[in-house]
Amino acid sequence: MKKVKVGIVGLGRLGLQHAKNLAFRIPHCELTAVCSVIEEEVNEVMQKWNIPFGYTNYEDMLENKELDAIFIASPSGYHCKQINQALEAGFHVFSEKPLGLYMEEALEVQTAVEAHPDQVFMLGFMRRYDRSYAAAKQKIDAGEIGQPVLIRCYGLDPANKMDSFLKFAKANYSGGLFLDMAIHDFDLARWYLGAEPEEIWAIGGSYxxxxxxxxxxxxxxxxxxxxxxxxxxxxxxxxxxxxxxxIETEIIGTKGTLRIGTVPERNQIVIMKEEGAIQECVDGFLERFEQAYLSEVEEFINCILEKRKPEVTVKDGVESTKLAYACKKSFETKTLINVKEESVAYN
Structure with missing residues (x-):
């Protein structure tokens, strides 16, 4: 079977993990090119992993005719433009979330994806590929908790990462708490409940x-x-x-309740001493969702080889962005937001 040759843009913390998976852990895949605006990152990966092509300019990588697919792991503000460029150049495309920082951009990407039906496009909602979350979906669909009526999601980042996040956010790469973090939970809610949002009230602050x-x-x-x-x-x-x-999720149904990740345990070890019973917790998304990041990219490569489309679609990206953007507006304006009215304004 032929190998899918991939070029990746973005070699930050998550991008480097994706690059390792593409280079070493996914069958029938070859990491052929890497791209970053930081030349040292490009040179280090090329030399260490024997990658044949390296770029500091994204448009130059798109000229490489040896590539079959482009993997976008750059900062969020670049996603929409880079997706459009890669599709127009004829590549299959995987993009990390979010689809974009603004609704207008997300809708433009949806139009671009729909204009290239023969190319595989996939968005990085990796929790759908986590074994626990995937099993929960199967149990919900099988009716084990009856009809789902409420979903509760916690998404909490480590306090010791706040300095690095603030640097990232001040560079205008984030899009805000709801678009950057909660969008995964919004996607899960739509997936588990089989519904779209109507009204939103969001609050928060600095403490x-x-x-x-x-x-x-x-x-x-x-x-x-x-x-x-x-x-x-x-x-x-x-x-x-x-x-x-x-990361914790609870789905309450008419006949039962299902919870995922109630204790964010790193392993099954419990230490008992003066302070009490202690369980170590995971310290970041790369550790908690290591398997999911691998599985979602395996699915992307398999979709290309098998000439089929992934379950996660561009519409999932657009609808989750609508929800996140409505939360952002509700938080900023301190008002109740009607999502359908917002959608009319976007269109």
Whole structure:
């Protein structure tokens, strides 16, 4: 079987993990080119992993006719333009979330993807490929908790990562708490509930770090959402979790409740001493979702080889962005937002 030759743009923390997976862990895949605006990153990866092509200019990489696919792991603000360019150049495209920082951009990408039906496009909602989240979907669809009526999601980043995040956010790469962090939970809610949002109320603020006020973002925020089938979503996102990286999801149904990740345990070890019973927690998304990041890219490569489309579509990216953007607007304006009215304004 032929190998899919991939070029990746973005070699930051997540981009480097994706690059390792593409280079060493995915069958029938070859990492052929790497691109970063930081020349030292490009040179280091090329030399260490024996990658044949390296670029500091994205447009130059798109001229490489040996490539079959482009993998976008650059900062969020570049996603839309780079997706459009890669599709126009004839490549299959995988892009990390979010689809874009603005609704207008996300809708432009949807139009571009639909204009290239023979190319595979996939968005990085990796939690759908995590074994626990995938198993939860199967149990919900099988009716094990009856009809889902409420979803509650916690997405909390480690407190010790706040300095690096603030640097990232001040460079205008984030899009805000709801678009950068909670968008994964919004995608899961749509997936599990089988519904789209109608009304949103979002609040939040800065508590430990006043710098979040300066960039008009929330250090910790919450949103309550009513979906179009009258189900409810409660979402909490934060940057200041003392015990580590805490991702927790609960789905309440008419016949039972399902929870994922209630204790963000690193392993099955429990240490018992003066302070009590202690379980170590995971300290970041790369550790918690290592398997999911690998599995989602395996699916992307398999879709190319098997000439089929992935379950995660550009519409999932657009609808989750609508929800995240409505939360952002509700937080900033301190008002209840009707998502359908917002959608009319976007279109």
């Amino acid at each position: 430990a770090r006043p710098e979040f006020d300066e960039i008009q973002d929330a250090e910790t925020g919450a949103a309550m959402v009513r979906f179009d089938n009258n189900t409810t979503g409660i979402f909490v996102a934060g940057r200041n979790c003392a015990h580590g990286y805490h």
